[in-house]
Structure formats: C-alpha cells, structure tokens
Amino acid sequence: MDLSYGSEYDAFREEVKSFIRSHKHKQPKPGDGIKSQAMRDWQSLLIEHGYHSRTIASEYGGYGAEPDIIKSRIIAEEFGAERVHRGFDGQGVTMLTPVLLEMGTEEQKRAFVEPTIKAEMIWCQGYSEPGAGSDLASLTTKAELDGDEWVINGQKIWTSTAHHADWIFCLVRTEPDAPKHLGISFLLFRMDTPGIEIRPLVDMTGDANFNEVFFTDVRVPKHQIVGQRGQGWQVANAILGHERGSLATPDAAMNRLHGVKRLMREESINGEPIMSNPVFRDRLMKLEGRVLAMQYNDMRLLSAKINKNQDVRLAGMIVKLTGTELRHEIECLGIDVMGEIGLSYGDNPHLRGHGSWQYQYMFYLGLIIGGGTSQIQKNIISERGLGMPKEPKIPSEKSAEKSAKEA
Amino acid sequence: MEFGLSQDQLMLGDSVRKFLASEVPLDTVRQLAAGESDDSSVWQGLADMGLAGLIIPEAHGGAELGMLDAVAIAEALGYAACPGPFLSTAIMSAYLLNAAGATDPLTRMASGEYRVGIAFSDVIGSRKGQVTEADSKLTGQSLFALDATADAYLIGLSDGRVFMIEASELTRSSLSTIDVTQSVCELSFDQSPACHVSSSSELVWQTIHRGRAIQAADTLGAAQYMLDQAVAYSLDRKQFNRVIGSFQAVKHMCAEMASQLEPCRAFAWYAGHAFDESTDEAALTACHAKAHMAEVGQFIAKTSTEVHGGMGFTDLVGLHYWFKRIGFNRQLLGSPEAVRHEAAELEGLC
Numbered sequence: 001m002d003l004s005y006g007s008e009y010d011a012f013r014e015e016v017k018s019f020i021r022s023h024k025h026k027q028p029k030p031g032d033g034i035k036s037q038a039m040r041d042w043q044s045l046l047i048e049h050g051y052h053s054r055t056i057a058s059e060y061g062g063y064g065a066e067p068d069i070i071k072s073r074i075i076a077e078e079f080g081a082e083r084v085h086r087g088f089d090g091q092g093v094t095m096l097t098p099v100l101l102e103m104g105t106e107e108q109k110r111a112f113v114e115p116t117i118k119a120e121m122i123w124c125q126g127y128s129e130p131g132a133g134s135d136l137a138s139l140t141t142k143a144e145l146d147g148d149e150w151v152i153n154g155q156k157i158w159t160s161t162a163h164h165a166d167w168i169f170c171l172v173r174t175e176p177d178a179p180k181h182l183g184i185s186f187l188l189f190r191m192d193t194p195g196i197e198i199r200p201l202v203d204m205t206g207d208a209n210f211n212e213v214f215f216t217d218v219r220v221p222k223h224q225i226v227g228q229r230g231q232g233w234q235v236a237n238a239i240l241g242h243e244r245g246s247l248a249t250p251d252a253a254m255n256r257l258h259g260v261k262r263l264m265r266e267e268s269i270n271g272e273p274i275m276s277n278p279v280f281r282d283r284l285m286k287l288e289g290r291v292l293a294m295q296y297n298d299m300r301l302l303s304a305k306i307n308k309n310q311d312v313r314l315a316g317m318i319v320k321l322t323g324t325e326l327r328h329e330i331e332c333l334g335i336d337v338m339g340e341i342g343l344s345y346g347d348n349p350h351l352r353g354h355g356s357w358q359y360q361y362m363f364y365l366g367l368i369i370g371g372g373t374s375q376i377q378k379n380i381i382s383e384r385g386l387g388m389p390k391e392p393k394i395p396s397e398k399s400a401e402k403s404a405k406e407a
Numbered sequence: 408m409e410f411g412l413s414q415d416q417l418m419l420g421d422s423v424r425k426f427l428a429s430e431v432p433l434d435t436v437r438q439l440a441a442g443e444s445d446d447s448s449v450w451q452g453l454a455d456m457g458l459a460g461l462i463i464p465e466a467h468g469g470a471e472l473g474m475l476d477a478v479a480i481a482e483a484l485g486y487a488a489c490p491g492p493f494l495s496t497a498i499m500s501a502y503l504l505n506a507a508g509a510t511d512p513l514t515r516m517a518s519g520e521y522r523v524g525i526a527f528s529d530v531i532g533s534r535k536g537q538v539t540e541a542d543s544k545l546t547g548q549s550l551f552a553l554d555a556t557a558d559a560y561l562i563g564l565s566d567g568r569v570f571m572i573e574a575s576e577l578t579r580s581s582l583s584t585i586d587v588t589q590s591v592c593e594l595s596f597d598q599s600p601a602c603h604v605s606s607s608s609e610l611v612w613q614t615i616h617r618g619r620a621i622q623a624a625d626t627l628g629a630a631q632y633m634l635d636q637a638v639a640y641s642l643d644r645k646q647f648n649r650v651i652g653s654f655q656a657v658k659h660m661c662a663e664m665a666s667q668l669e670p671c672r673a674f675a676w677y678a679g680h681a682f683d684e685s686t687d688e689a690a691l692t693a694c695h696a697k698a699h700m701a702e703v704g705q706f707i708a709k710t711s712t713e714v715h716g717g718m719g720f721t722d723l724v725g726l727h728y729w730f731k732r733i734g735f736n737r738q739l740l741g742s743p744e745a746v747r748h749e750a751a752e753l754e755g756l757c
C-alpha cells in the first residue's frame with residue numbers, strides 16, 4: 001500500500017489551485033441553465049486548461065492529455081474542496097461520448113464529440129418505454145429501413161432533459177424476428193426532426209425533469225447508427241456502465257455531509273445547537289463512516305485502473321446501489337436536524353440551502369429507481385458478482401406460441 | 408376482553424371513508440396544490456358529517472365522542488390525504504378550549520364555521536426567538552402554526568400559558584412546505600391583544616399528546632394507502648413477461664411494509680383508548696405511537712414509491728402527496744428524536 005501520489009504531482013496540484021483562485025469567479029451561477037452562455041464559456045475554459053474532457057484527443061475537441069488517473073483525481077479533489085463547478089456533465093458527455101470514442105465511426109467522432117463536450121450539443125437518452133423499464137430489452141419502438149432512411153415509430157418515457165436536447169441517442173427495434181437482445185439498434189438523431197412530440201412529465205419534486213417522447217414516421221439518415229444493426233444492446237450496455245458509476249459519487253456525498261455539519265452547527269433548538277445533541281451527532285458519524293468506506297472503495301477502484309492485478313468487479317458493482325441509498329439518507333438527516341423548518345419548500349422564506357434538502361431527498365429516491373432500480377442492482381450483484389443462479393425466465397407469449405407450434 | 412373498534416366506530420370510519428372516496432378524490436388535492444382552491448368546502452363537508460364537533464360536548468353542538476373515535480377518523484383522513492384542520496381545530500383546539508372551560512367558540516367550531524389554529528412551537532421547541540406577553544398583549548413570532556386560514560389561534564408560550572388571538576389582530580403569512588394537504592403559517596405579533604385561556608402547562612401537554620396520537624393515526628392511514636397502492640400496482644405492472652408482484656424481491660418489499668404497518672393499527676387504537684380511559688400511560692403511549700409511526704411511515708413511503716418504479720417518482724399516480732403527508736407528520740409537533748427523548752423523560756429514565 002502506497003498512498004502518496006508522488007512529488008511529481010505536487011506541482012500539478014499547485015497549478016490546479018492557482019487556476020481555481022484566478023478563474024473561480026467565472027463559474028456559472030446556480031440559476032444559469034445548461035444552455036446559457038456562462039455555462040458554455042466555463043466549459044470551454046475548463047477544456048482549454050485540461051480540467052474537463054482531459055483525455056479526449058484534441059482532434060475531437062478535447063485537451064488531449066495522456067490518461068493519468070492521479071491527475072484526474074487531483075482535479076476532482078481540488079474542485080471539490082473549493083466547491084467549484086465541474087463543468088457540464090449531461091448524458092451526452094458522461095454516457096454517449098465514451099461510447100462514440102469506443103464504437104463510433106471516424107465520421108461520427110468528428111461530427112459529435114467536440115460540440116457535445118463543449119455543451120453546444122445537448123443530448124437526451126431515449127431508452128425506457130412505458131412497457132420496457134427494468135426489462136429494457138423488451139422495447140418496441142421500431143425503425144424500418146426505407147431507402148436511405150430509418151422510419152421510426154413508437155414512444156419513449158422518462159426521457160430526462162428531452163425538452164432541452166438538440167439530439168437523442170435512442171434504442172429502437174430493427175430486427176423484429178431476432179431474439180429480443182439481438183434485434184435492437186442504437187440510433188442518433190435530431191430532436192427537431194419532423195414527427196417528434198415531447199410532453200413534459202412533472203415529478204414529485206414539482207419540476208418537469210423528464211418527458212414522454214412520441215415518434216410518428218420520424219425519418220433519420222441510415223448512417224446515423226452506432227455499431228451494426230442488431231448490436232444496439234451491446235452499445236447500450238457499454239453506456240449503462242458509465243451511467244451507473246456517475247450517479248452517486250462518494251465525493252458529492254461527502255460534500256453534502258459537510259453541508260449537514262454546517263446545518264447542525266448553525267441550527268439550534270431552544271438555544272442549544274443541534275450539534276450538541278448526541279443522537280443526531282451519532283447519526284451524522286454513522287453516515288460519515290459509510291461515506292468514508294465508499295471514498296476508499298472509490299480509491300481502490302481508481303488504483304485498480306492503474307494496476308490491473310486486483311479483482312474489483314464486486315467493488316464496482318455495488319456503487320450505484322450503495323451510493324444512491326446513502327445519499328438519500330444523508331439528505332434525510334439534513335431534514336431531520338431542522339425539524340419543522342426542514343419541511344420548507346418552494347417560496348418558503350425559512351428554506352435552508354435553497355430548499356435543496358427536501359429536493360435532493362426526493363431526487364435521490366428518483367435515482368434509487370432510475371438507471372436500474374435497487375432491486376435490479378441486487379439481482380446483478382448476486383448473479384454476476386456472487387455467481388448465484390438467475391430466476392427462471394418466463395417465455396414471452398410470442399415465443400411460447402412459436403415453441404408450441406414447433407412441438 | 409375485546410381489543411378492537413366497536414361496531415359504531417367501524418361504521419363511523421366506513422361512512423367517513425365512503426364520503427372521502429366520493430367527495431375528496433385526488434383531483435381535489437391537485438386543485439389545492441395548484442392553488443385553484445382552498446380546503447374550506449372540504450372542511451364544511453366534514454363538519455356537516457359531524458367531524459368538526461367530534462369531541463365537543465353535545466351541549467355545544469358537538470357529538471361528544473372520544474379519542475378512539477377520533478383515531479378511527481384520522482386514519483380515514485390520512486388514507487385519503489384529506490385536507491382540512493381536523494388535527495388543529497377539531498382535536499387540539501376543541502380539547503384545550505373545552506378543558507379550559509371556554510364555551511363561546513365551541514358551538515361555532517362544531518358547526519365548521521370557526522377554525523382555531525395551533526401555534527405551539529415555543530412549547531415543543533423554539534427555533535427562532537420566542538413569543539412574549541405583557542398585559543395580555545403578545546409580541547414576537549410563531550413559526551409553523553397549524554392552519555393558514557384559521558379565524559383565530561391558540562398561542563402556547565414557553566412557560567405553558569395559552570392565549571387566544573383573533574386572526575385580524577396579527578400578521579400572518581402562509582408557509583409553503585412539501586405537503587399541500589396540511590396548511591401552516593408564520594404569525595407575527597406586535598403588542599397584539601390576546602385573551603388568556605389557560606395557565607396550565609399540564610393542559611398544553613395533554614393537548615399536544617392528543618395531537619400526536621391523531622398524527623400517528625393519520626400516518627397509519629396514509630401508509631396503508633401507499634401499501635395498498637403498491638400491492639395493486641405490482642399485480643398490474645408486467646416486466647419480463649410476468650407481473651412484478653411475482654418477483655420475490657417485490658413480494659418481500661410488500662411483506663416487509665405489511666409486517667411493520669400491521670402492529671401500528673393496534674398501537675394507534677390503544678393510543679386513542681388510553682386518553683378515553685385517562686390511563687397513566689396515555690402521554691407516553693402517544694409519544695411512542697407518534698415517533699414509531701413516523702419511522703414506519705418513512706419506510707413505507709420510500710418502499711411503496713420504489714415498487715412503482717419510475718411511475719412512483721412522477722406526479723401521474725399522485726403517490727407523492729401521501730409520501731409528503733407522511734414526511735410532514737414526521738416533523739410537526741416534535742420530530743421522532745425529540746419525542747422519544749420526551750418519552751424517556753416521562754418514564755423517568757433521564
């Protein structure tokens with residue numbers, strides 16, 4: 001075990017610190033949307049200095065540095081410590097870009113990566129359908145080839161940020177006769193293509209964070225496919241791996257925990273600071289222990305990327321489940337220590353932290369469900385991580401009919 | 408021995424449930440959330456059924472029923488996420504005013520035309536300054552007073568004295584919380600004339616404990632609704648060619664909710680009964696019922712939402728109104744930690 005980053009990294013850390021000192025005032029403010037000029041300028045500034053899209057080749061708009069996980073870690077640490085905006089990390093950046101770089105054609109990389117990482121092209125993820133959530137592979141939105149174009153018909157649901165998005169990466173069924181995992185393709189198309197209708201869905205926070213998206217004879221050029229026909233499931237799974245890791249980072253959890261500590265110092269009841277209440281303090285310390293475990297787990301995952309001699313599959317598989325549940329509980333403590341003030345919402349003048357405690361408490365319940373529910377995570381951990389058998393499959397009506405006929 | 412609700416109590420609960428099912432559908436809650444209506448017509452409807460005067464003596468136009476009856480009703484109200492000042496006007500204010508010997512407002516309260524809100528934050532635990540009194544004039548602020556549209560308020564001071572003040576004598580601003588079905592507000596007083604009601608700290612606490620028993624029953628009803636919805640949804644929703652209710656993971660979530668919830672029903676009944684029989688442990692039981700129900704309610708609110716998948720997170724099924732009501736009941740009139748601490752004090756453990 002050697003936890004020092006090495007003295008060669010001290011200079012790098014200084015560089016990051018000095019960047020933050022001199023540019024911090026340019027970061028986007030809480031109200032700046034994902035399409036604001038402030039966001040785009042900040043994003044370009046970060047890329048230019050290598051603090052975003054660091055290892056993406058410069059020919060695709062990135063900074064073009066050699067992968068150095070320790071440098072990436074130092075950037076995360078310093079930005080986290082100063083609570084500086086890390087740049088735009090929409091679904092196009094975190095999920096699509098890695099996949100394009102791995103599986104896209106040269107043309108696709110050139111066309112999409114640069115505007116995506118610069119926040120000039122906003123993406124949404126069109127996977128889930130009303131009948132296909134946990135059982136994503138049963139999706140039925142279909143695309144048929146007509147000359148040089150795909151013609152798409154069907155419906156997506158829970159599509160986050162579809163109302164802001166310029167483009168969508170979308171799973172569609174192109175091979176209706178193939179087994180369900182082998183009949184899916186991965187298409188990219190513009191959200192202003194004729195035939196697309198977006199209807200916002202209000203969620204429990206009161207915001208419309210996601211949408212229903214309807215496709216009626218939407219025509220998309222044939223070449224806007226990633227991977228081969230019928231390979232969409234493999235492409236999608238490559239992205240889901242990226243998504244799950246990014247939903248609940250331990251560093252963000254630690255930031256929120258520090259937020260709870262601030263609340264407990266500032267809030268008082270009958271003149272006594274909440275921090276002097278041993279019951280709340282114990283809950284705080286218990287959560288801190290859990291966050292620390294996740295932070296060290298994260299460092300172990302990081303080090304395994306450099307030295308591939310450790311098997312960390314299980315350590316990676318538990319991150320989404322444990323991280324989202326933990327975050328939900330941290331937000332809950334934030335509410336509990338405030339008592340009735342913790343109920344404040346909307347325009348209530350007693351809000352602490354812009355109402356973020358109740359909001360995040362609900363939002364993290366959403367993330368416990370989104371990106372693969374906790375129950376699905378547990379299936380994955382037990383089946384793929386611990387080698388336990390799968391539950392027996394029930395054949396679809398269609399395949400049951402087929403085998404009856406064959407018999 | 409017979410541990411359970413009487414035939415009359417069962418019928419009362421049923422008739423309230425029937426009324427709520429037809430008169431207070433989810434749309435009513437949605438209109439309230441959108442600010443398109445307030446809770447006055449719902450409250451008048453409940454008052455016409457006798458709920459506003461439930462525990463008020465017959466001499467003042469009430470039904471003179473007890474806390475166990477009130478528990479049965481509170482469960483039905485929670486089940487429907489029903490708006491209106493049942494907790495504040497019909498239980499807490501009605502009990503306190505009657506016990507303090509006041510007569511005048513009771514008749515109007517029983518008919519539903521007069522609402523008396525509750526501002527007891529200073530008694531339970533003040534988070535901001537305190538209300539002071541001199542020459543029957545109040546000065547200061549009271550946060551999270553129950554009922555943002557009451558005609559008058561009972562103000563509890565930190566020494567246990569209670570004053571009543573007309574809404575016209577104070578400045579009031581409604582406070583947004585996560586729960587749109589139960590309204591709260593902030594009251595500001597500046598030499599505001601008030602009427603002395605009681606100097607008995609014992610009476611204030613008796614009132615708070617009654618409120619807590621009612622809150623426990625309300626959360627019980629809301630949690631029962633969420634469990635029922637989860638089971639129904641799991642039998643309807645199909646994934647992987649089967650209803651999700653056939654997955655052991657989903658069945659176990661539902662069974663866990665039921666195992667935690669079912670004992671709470673008997674607990675809530677006993678909490679009501681203990682007041683009717685004036686048993687020594689009434690206050691302690693109310694504290695435990697309120698705190699325990701808050702924890703069980705929180706677990707069920709989360710788990711039922713999870714059983715609904717993405718649908719549970721949306722406004723489409725409206726489940727979140729119950730989720731938020733349970734969250735509201737958790738904090739008001741004492742958070743679970745605070746109430747358990749009081750329970751330990753009542754037991755003489757500290």
Ligand SMILES: Cc1cc2nc3c(=O)[nH]c(=O)nc-3n(C[C@H](O)[C@H](O)[C@H](O)COP(=O)(O)OP(=O)(O)OC[C@H]3O[C@@H](n4cnc5c(N)ncnc54)[C@H](O)[C@@H]3O)c2cc1C
Binds near residue numbers: 130366647
């Ligand atoms: C905040 C949020 C953001 C989202 N963003 C997007 C997005 O941008 N794009 C997109 O495509 N989708 C998005 N989703 C959709 C998300 O991926 C799905 O909601 C999720 O996969 C669950 O699917 P479902 O909602 O259909 O629930 P269901 O699959 O119907 O699940 C209902 C219940 O059944 C359980 N269950 C299902 N199958 C099994 C099983 N085999 N074993 C045990 N239990 C099971 C589940 O765990 C759950 O408790 C988002 C969802 C949320 C909540």
